[in-house]
Amino acid sequence: MTADFIVSAMLMDQVEYSFVHETSDGQDAAQQHWRQDMIPNTKTMGLNRRDWLLGAAASVCGASARAQAPGWPTRPVQLIVAAPAGGPSDALARMLAEDMARSLGQPMVIDNRPGAGGVLGVEALMRSAPDGHTVLMSGIANTTAPALLPKVGHDFVRDFVHVTQLVAGSNVLVAHPSTGFKTLADVLTAAKAKPGKLTYASSGNGSSGHLAIELLKQRAGVSLLHIPYRGGAPALNDLLGGQVDLLVINQDAVIPYAKAGRLVPLAITSPARIKLFPDLPTMAESGVPGFEATAWAGLTVPRGTPTQAVERLHTAAKSALGGAVGAKQEDIGAVVVGSSPAQFGEFVRKETEKWAQVIKTAGIKPD
Template identity: 40%
Template sequence: MQRRTLLAGAGASVLSPLSLALSGLPGAARAAAWPERPIRVVQGFAPGGNADTIARLVSGEMARGLGQTLVVEAVAGAGGTLASAAVARAPADGYTLLLATGGHAVTGALYDKLAYQPVASFQMVSTITYFPFLLLAGPDARWRHLTDMLAAARAKPESVAYGSAGVGSTHHLAGELLARLAGVKLMHVPYKGDAAALTALLGGEVPFIVVPVTAALPHLKTGKVRALAVTGAQRWAGMPELPTVAEQGVPGYDVRSWAGWMLPAGTPAPIVERLQQETQRALQQPTVRERLEAMGGEVRASTPQEMTALVGAEVQKWTQLVAEARISRL
C-alpha cells in the first residue's frame, strides 16, 4: 500500500502544466484532444486581398504543427463586421478562428449597433503582422513633400481632397487623424476599395490617397505616382528614404494596420496557448516571414494579453477621433 501511494504521488508530480490546466477546466477532455477535425478560419474581406493572403499563408504553415487542415473562408462585407459577428457567436471550442485586422478596431469605434463587443466578445491569440499606409500623390500633384501639401491645405481650408477605400475604413480615419494633428481641413472622397481609389488618383480626380503599401507598389514602380510619407512611427524598410508623417511636422502621428488571430470569448486556455505557440512557430519560418515582409509588413507575434491591450487601445483611439472630428457613426 505504501509503495502504491508513493508511485501515485510520483505520477502526480510529473504532470505537465498543460495537464494541470486541463484538469481544472470544464470540457477538459475535449480540450486535451483538440484538434480532432479541420478548423474554420474566417476573414472579412474579398478573396485574394491582403487579409485573405495573410490568413492562407500563416494558417497553411500552422496546419503542419496542428495536424489538421485550416480552411479559410471569406465572409466579406460591412467592413469586416460580418466575419467578426460570425466568429463571436460560434462555439468557443477552438474550431472557429478569426483573422482580424486593424479595421476591427475602427468599426468598433464607428458602428453604433454591432452584434458583438470588439474586445469582450473575443479571446485574443496573437498578432501576426503590422503594416503602414502610404500617402500617395498623383501624377498632377504639385507637391514634392507632405509639408508642401499641408501648407496648401492651411492656406485654403478644404481645398485639398484625399481619397480612401471608403467611409469608415482605416484609410479614411488615417486622413482624419492627419488633418486633426496637423491643424488643417481636408476633404474626404470615399471610393469602393483601394483599386478604385488608385484609379481615381491616376485619373486626377483626387490629388492624394491613403493606401496600403501592397496596393501602391506596382504604381510606384511605374513612376506615375509619388509617395509623400509613410504613416507608421518608423520608416518602412522597403522605402527607407521615405520620411514618416511625424518627421514632416506632425508629431505623434502613427497609423498602422495589423492582422492577428481571435477566437470566441470563453475558448479554453490550453487551446489558446497551443494556437499562440503554433503562430509563433509559423512566423519563424523563413518563407512565411519573407512573404509577409514583401507585403510591407513587420512580422511580430504577441501574447494574448498584449493583443488584448492593443485592440483595446486602438478602439479607444479611434472612438476619440470619431467624436472629436464629428464623424457620423454608422
C-alpha cells in the same frame, strides 16, 4: 513510439506480462517478457505480489493514457476571414493555415465571411463555441466597427481573447504630380493656406485610408475635402487621372506608379520606416508627432476559450511567423509581430479607443 501494457497471465506464483511497443519504422517489435525473476522482492517492500503487479499495471497504463490523450484540437479548426477569397488577407490566412495545421495536428479550414466592414466575420465567431476550434483573422476594421456601427452588438475589446498580432503593414500618403507636393510639409502648408481646397480620395467612408487622413487632419489641425469612392480601384484611378490630389494607399501598390512618376510618395503611416521605402519619412518624422495608422492582421477567439487552446494557437502562429510565412510577409514589406495575448489585447484596446475618438470628432458615418 506507442505502448500498451498487457497483463497476460496472473497466477499465484507464476506471473508473466509483456510490453508491446511500436518501433519508429512502424513495425511491431518482438514482445519482451518479464517473468517472476524480474519482479522486485515485494516481501521486503511490505507489499502483496498481486497488489504490486496491479499497481504497476495501473501506473503504466495511466502514463500511456496521459501520453496519448488527444487534448486540443480534437477536430479541424475553422479560420474565419472577413474578406473575399483571393485578396491579401485571404492569401495570408491560407499560408498561415497550412503551416499552423502541421503544428496543431489538425487541418485549418478557411471560411470567407466578407461584408459589413468585418462585422459578419465577428458575428460568425460570436455564434461559435468558445472551445478554440473557431478563430477569426482580425484586423483594423474590427476596432473601428463599434464606433461606426453602434448597433453591432459586441465589444471587440471585452468579448474576445486576442491571441496574437501577426503582422503590421504601412500605408503611404501619395499625391498626384500636378500638385507639386514633395513632402508632407508641402501638403500641410498648402492646406493651412487654403483650408478645405485640397481633396483626398478614399475607398469609402470609414475605410482605413479615410481614417488615416482624418487622424492627420485632427493631429495637424488642417482641413482637407474628402471624396469617398466605392472601392480602392476607382479612388486610385481618379488620383492617377488628377481628379483628386491625395490618397492613402497600401505600400506595395505604390511602387509601380512611383517608379513611373505617376504618383509622388510623401510619407508613410507606420511609426517606423519600412524597407520598401527606406528613404521615405514617417508622418511623425514629417511634423505630426505620435502619428500611427497601420493595417494589421491578428488571431482572435471568443472569450472563455480554454487557456490551453489559446497557448497552442499562439505557439503555432509564432512558429509559422518564424518560418516561411513570416519571410514571405517581410518580402512584401510587412512587419512580422507575433505578440503575446496580453500585448495584443492591449494593442486592440488602444486601437479601438483611438479610432473611436477620430470617428466621433470627424462625425464619420458609414456609407
